[in-house]
Amino acid sequence: MDGTLNQNDISHVVEADRAHIWHHLIQHKPFETGEPRIIVEGNGMRVWDQNGKEHIDGVSGGVWTVNVGYGRESIANAVRDQLLKLNFFAGAAGSVPGALFAEKLIEKMPGLSRVYYCNSGSEANEKAFKMVRQIAHKKYGGKKNKILYRDRDYHGTTIAALSAGGQDERNAQYGPFTPGFIRVPHCLEYRAQWDLSGEAYGKRAADAIEEVILAEGPETVGGLCLEPVTAGGGVITPPEGYWDRVQEICQKYDILLHLDEVVCGLGRTGTWFGYQNYGIKPDMVTMAKGVASGYAAIACLVTTEEVFDSFKDNPSDKMNYFRDISTFGGCTAGPTAAIENMRIIEDENLLENTKKMGARMIDNLNHLAEKHPVIGDVRGAGLFCGAELVKDRRTKEPEDEKLVQAVVADCAAQGVLIGATNRSLPNLNNTLCFSPALIATPDDIDQITDAVDKSLAKIFG
Numbered sequence: 021m022d023g024t025l026n027q028n029d030i031s032h033v034v035e036a037d038r039a040h041i042w043h044h045l046i047q048h049k050p051f052e053t054g055e056p057r058i059i060v061e062g063n064g065m066r067v068w069d070q071n072g073k074e075h076i077d078g079v080s081g082g083v084w085t086v087n088v089g090y091g092r093e094s095i096a097n098a099v100r101d102q103l104l105k106l107n108f109f110a111g112a113a114g115s116v117p118g119a120l121f122a123e124k125l126i127e128k129m130p131g132l133s134r135v136y137y138c139n140s141g142s143e144a145n146e147k148a149f150k151m152v153r154q155i156a157h158k159k160y161g162g163k164k165n166k167i168l169y170r171d172r173d174y175h176g177t178t179i180a181a182l183s184a185g186g187q188d189e190r191n192a193q194y195g196p197f198t199p200g201f202i203r204v205p206h207c208l209e210y211r212a213q214w215d216l217s218g219e220a221y222g223k224r225a226a227d228a229i230e231e232v233i234l235a236e237g238p239e240t241v242g243g244l245c246l247e248p249v250t251a252g253g254g255v256i257t258p259p260e261g262y263w264d265r266v267q268e269i270c271q272k273y274d275i276l277l278h279l280d281e282v283v284c285g286l287g288r289t290g291t292w293f294g295y296q297n298y299g300i301k302p303d304m305v306t307m308a309k310g311v312a313s314g315y316a317a318i319a320c321l322v323t324t325e326e327v328f329d330s331f332k333d334n335p336s337d338k339m340n341y342f343r344d345i346s347t348f349g350g351c352t353a354g355p356t357a358a359i360e361n362m363r364i365i366e367d368e369n370l371l372e373n374t375k376k377m378g379a380r381m382i383d384n385l386n387h388l389a390e391k392h393p394v395i396g397d398v399r400g401a402g403l404f405c406g407a408e409l410v411k412d413r414r415t416k417e418p419e420d421e422k423l424v425q426a427v428v429a430d431c432a433a434q435g436v437l438i439g440a441t442n443r444s445l446p447n448l449n450n451t452l453c454f455s456p457a458l459i460a461t462p463d464d465i466d467q468i469t470d471a472v473d474k475s476l477a478k479i480f481g
């Protein structure tokens with residue numbers, strides 16, 4: 021740490037935090053006696069806490085966000101310059117960085133053409149849901165308004181986004197939910213719902229979506245919202261055959277395919293977008309976390325020209341366009357940081373690095389699985405990896421959540437931040453999560469998996 025805060029300052033910060041901050045996703049009772057973690061500084065792959073302890077960050081800011089790593093001066097400088105020139109103007113008008121980032125983004129997304137700015141993944145997803153609903157009104161007399169979502173997927177924290185949430189522990193106690201959201205089965209073969217494997221399994225899992233559509237009535241279903249690789253629901257990479265069939269089903273029943281790239285977006289899986297690993301053609305794509313690597317809050321909803329065109333209408337009808345507002349979608353810091361973030365990914369060949377380092381991480385985790393029977397399954401795409409912990413490989417009984425969290429805590433004590441699925445699925449919060457920045461080196465990857473090795477040995481013997 022650079023030492024700009026002395027011990028008195030830090031003690032004051034800790035007390036102010038304990039007195040006034042309501043942290044996300046955490047029980048605060050333990051802070052009555054213990055201290056909350058405060059991250060003071062970051063550089064590259066590493067962060068320092070209030071005690072000056074260094075950690076390698078294996079989770080890109082805790083929630084798969086800081087894709088290009090900490091301390092990027094060029095992003096800070098670009099944002100500073102832009103803020104002085106123009107910090108904000110509401111989105112009914114354009115901005116210079118807004119237009120330029122949209123152009124660059126669309127270059128990476130063949131088949132898509134329009135960018136709608138907002139400021140969180142939840143918000144971007146809500147906007148996509150609103151588009152599906154309004155298209156139902158404009159084209160189908162309001163009838164084709166149901167939106168399908170998948171068991172174990174997550175699309176955000178607001179009530180409508182939770183209504184499309186396939187994680188029952190996230191949703192518990194926050195109902196009643198918005199009507200018109202219908203769940204389809206997940207596609208994780210390790211927790212198989214059909215006695216099939218490989219491509220046959222993938223097709224069957226997609227067929228299950230068709231069964232739901234037929235049960236609901238295809239004339240009532242307007243959208244299907246899926247994560248390309250499920251993140252907090254257990255790092256679920258889709259089986260072979262799944263996506264082709266999903267695409268066919270959407271085409272067959274005229275259903276808009278909305279892909280939630282909030283985690284996969286901007287390089288996490290080694291391609292610009294997760295869906296590009298599977299050759300899918302979405303109608304709508306949402307993204308947030310990695311768009312500007314957390315240097316500014318920005319989210320985007322990107323659509324095809326066809327979706328956009330369905331809102332172009334007679335200007336004398338005052339209700340006929342997309343009547344949505346996002347105040348902070350007009351902040352120029354977001355697209356400015358995003359332009360520089362994208363330049364860094366390109367100039368430093370970070371997609372290539374993500375593929376290589378992702379393969380190394382999966383290799384390392386597979387080696388750990390040979391030593392530690394508690395690892396039941398290793399999954400991942402690029403630097404987006406998971407290891408599911410089980411009590412018994414044969415029965416696949418999930419490992420005790422407290423012990424899974426003990427692994428996370430023990431790694432942190434070793435100076436390595438990793439994650440685990442958390443308050444998502446009843447009895448299935450048992451997957452360790454790894455999502456280091458795309459700049460990770462072989463030594464960084466090995467440092468992370470070595471710590472996991474030690475923790476597993478300590479906790480499970």
Ligand SMILES: Cc1ncc(COP(=O)(O)O)c(C=O)c1O
Binds near residue numbers: 141145175247251
């Ligand atoms: C797949 C996915 N979609 C949406 C969201 C919601 O994003 P935000 O927290 O920016 O609202 C998240 C957040 O973790 C996510 O993982």
